[in-house]
Amino acid sequence: MDQRALRYEQLADELAGMIAGRILRPGDRLPSVRRLAHEKKLSISTVVQALRQLEERGQVEARPQSGFFVRLPSPSQDPQLAPQTRKRMARPVAVDINNRLMRVLALNNRTEMLPLGAALPAAELLPIANLQRLYGIVGRRSGALLDAASHTALNHPDLVRQFVRHSLAWGQPLAADEIVVANSCTEALSLCLRTVTRPGDIPRDGMSVDALEIATCERRIAACLLVSNFNNPLGSLIPDHEKKRLTELMAARKIPVIEDDIFGNLHFGPDRPWPVKSFDTTGNVMLCSSLSKTLSPALRLGYVAAGRFHAEILMQKTLTSGATNPVTQAVVARYLESTAYDRHLRGLRRAYEKQVMQMSEAVLRYFPAGTRLSQPQGGFVLWVELPAGIDSAALFDEAVKVGIPFVPGDLFSASGHYRNCLRLNCGNPWSARFEEAIQRLGSLAAMVAPSAK
């Protein structure tokens, strides 16, 4: 096959790949022969030859005076016409916790799967109509927000003001000048970790202050990362006196505290518990949160109140991702300013509490005898401990086949513990579908039990 033949074949295959990949869709006009020749650095005749070949393959049609257009695919079309660029597919990587977590999260995008995996609320519980309206309003008036200069400022002042205003209820409110807006609570947390830890350091999860105190004596600890209010997956709450003790202990030991308070507003009790941050008087606590569990995970808007680490966090944010979209910042600022936010939170708390209760009852009814449950004091996830010996990873494989994903317990352990545990998302209003799913999950659990083998 001579060079020239090869070249027109290549171009034909490439365009075919674009059509197969639906980059070029039926009815789309192909670039002109002259433009293709110019851009691809090919001769006119080579390009024409390539287009003719596509025409023969029935993939494009020439329209007099107007060029070549993509045809509707014919059923008989050659399945071998994959995008040439496929050769750049990702290579397989070693399977570890992160990879398994990625797969569990990915299942959330599949409509045939019940949303019991990722900790996400149902759309119907979110104030989406309000947010849409605000995007419409703010969007049309966002000229100043979108101009070049605006993005070099990381924070929209109105949004920072709202974050501070909503912390007024805490023992000690946030300071406007310590806040850095981020693209999510996740980003806020990784900014904190990059600021105070080095690769190889292992942040200590501060569930028990006693355990933490012992640990600080045993080895150097780079940072204490914790969820003090309704931690995921247990939904438990650190009492105020323990929060105070922890804050003072970490300050005395000069161990930075990174607090994830994303569930803090979702309390089942009458009061919004204070974050550990409220007990901090030395700026040693970095508080991270976002609107993902209360307004919409799609907003991608969080923040860190960084205390004494503010300057470093500011730099990390600037150097690793830059500012956060100001239109979204303004939209959220407008919503948090409104009274609708508090009303929405009240209703949302009631809904989550009810859903956690309904899920708990179903699990107790349908799961094998000896199954134990967390009793969340807030949030919307339920932690289930199956009778010893039941492998939740094995259960997961069976459950996914019937469209019932959850998060296997060992994904919450760096050391492979909790193999007989699993986490259920209770973010969705209860229905017969969930009732049946939990019943099905219960019988599957009994099936994979060692005694059943």
Add this chain to the structure above:
Amino acid sequence: MDQRALRYEQLADELAGMIAGRILRPGDRLPSVRRLAHEKKLSISTVVQALRQLEERGQVEARPQSGFFVRLPSPSQDPQLAPQTRKRMARPVAVDINNRLMRVLALNNRTEMLPLGAALPAAELLPIANLQRLYGIVGRRSGALLDAASHTALNHPDLVRQFVRHSLAWGQPLAADEIVVANSCTEALSLCLRTVTRPGDIPRDGMSVDALEIATCERRIAACLLVSNFNNPLGSLIPDHEKKRLTELMAARKIPVIEDDIFGNLHFGPDRPWPVKSFDTTGNVMLCSSLSKTLSPALRLGYVAAGRFHAEILMQKTLTSGATNPVTQAVVARYLESTAYDRHLRGLRRAYEKQVMQMSEAVLRYFPAGTRLSQPQGGFVLWVELPAGIDSAALFDEAVKVGIPFVPGDLFSASGHYRNCLRLNCGNPWSARFEEAIQRLGSLAAMVAPSAK
């Protein structure tokens, strides 16, 4: 002072701090006595005492039947009423390149400063009205985009399709399945670096392929980070045959290439140069870009076409920041789909080329004899080499005093070189203001010249 006195003093100071910090603004209603007592875990009488004190200080006023409201500040107000929370101010950090860079960037937010520092276009050159309109339209229809499930998908398919469509002109287009949408080109680049480098590694800037080849023989290189089209600050362009050679060399040496193509669409010549990525057949090149130099830096939207590193990049993105706002993705997808985009780019290229020319002429006219200039083939920054011995950092200090910031040359060097160089942003339409500023800068340069001392 007894405990109780202390407590009401504290509450009064805290509320005063909120007023001083304009978190609570004149006319705002304070939380009710009952609510404050409940949330702050104080007695009713302590709260009342605190509010009375604020009333005496003239900061709040009691309105019958409706509670306490913030008063307009009286000029005689005590300047000592700083927010209590100020004690959490960031601690000073060591001054290094990053800190200096942060300060240079910060100057961009100050209106009295001429925008010669950060490489940012003037708002009037950007299609902001179009983007506003699209935010309005997409925003109002964004229900599905904002629901909980959507955010677990990192990419909006329409946007990915557009990124691929606009790469059709390249020798080898991007593959839809290798693209990960990011919050900026900056985030895309840091995702790549985190994926293929370890702390301590030093990415090699591949200006000269020969130098790069020698370097690969001398030591282990973790990654090659380069701007092949109109690099910042020189605006130079790597010729196609060198791009090809570099791609093959790095593939052979198994050294991942991270390409920053953010200026690629801003060519002064007739053709859009191909990125190095277009010469890559092994998936060894990660291409990063964004809309910040062409549409608006405020969008905070970029991407990486990650080749064989796709799976790891996907994981890094998920674990460090999560998805990217889908409303903005849809807005940009709509714009890139329109014919307006190509028209806009054509006009923008002409404008940038003209502005770079006007800036060059002014620098040659007003700067000390012996000043040398880059001759950018694209982009909108100009690199100026002052006669040996003129310290651009010293010039910077003088220039900022008169509101003419730029980027000192040594900020582009990890080893403190280019001290007699500086970078000028040409992103703004030329005007007498700039003419005078460059003239002023020229005389300041002559002043700080060693001969002048």
